[in-house]
Amino acid sequence: MEDKDFLETIVKELVDKPEEVVVERNIDERGVLLTLKVNPEEMGKIIGKQGQTARALRTLLRIIGNKNNSYVNLKVYEPDKEGRPSTHHAPSHEADVDDLKL
Numbered sequence: 001m002e003d004k005d006f007l008e009t010i011v012k013e014l015v016d017k018p019e020e021v022v023v024e025r026n027i028d029e030r031g032v033l034l035t036l037k038v039n040p041e042e043m044g045k046i047i048g049k050q051g052q053t054a055r056a057l058r059t060l061l062r063i064i065g066n067k068n069n070s071y072v073n074l075k076v077y078e079p080d081k082e083g084r085p086s087t088h089h090a091p092s093h094e095a096d097v098d099d100l101k102l
Contacts, residue, residue, distance in 0.1 A: 001025065003064045003072050004079055007034055010057065015042045019048030034061065 004025045012018035014095055015038055021036040047054045058074045065072030 037077040
């Protein structure tokens with residue numbers, strides 16, 4: 001569980017609410033999957049600009065996995081992508097189109 005401990009340690013240093021960091025570890029035929037849950041307000045800190053932080057975490061986890069002869073991947077839990085309706089709606093352009101109709 002070196003991979004899980006590593007991820008928890010790093011992420012707790014990145015966020016303002018470390019007590020809300022949860023890492024779940026699952027093993028299947030493809031390897032180890034770490035699912036990271038943080039306070040939704042702090043998702044940006046974990047993902048980073050253009051996904052750079054998440055990508056860096058995945059790279060480091062793969063290095064740890066290679067050291068232990070296993071494949072380690074990271075999934076960042078996003079509540080609105082897990083079956084719940086998203087709170088972010090695309091802007092509606094119907095009103096703009098209606099304004100154009102004279």
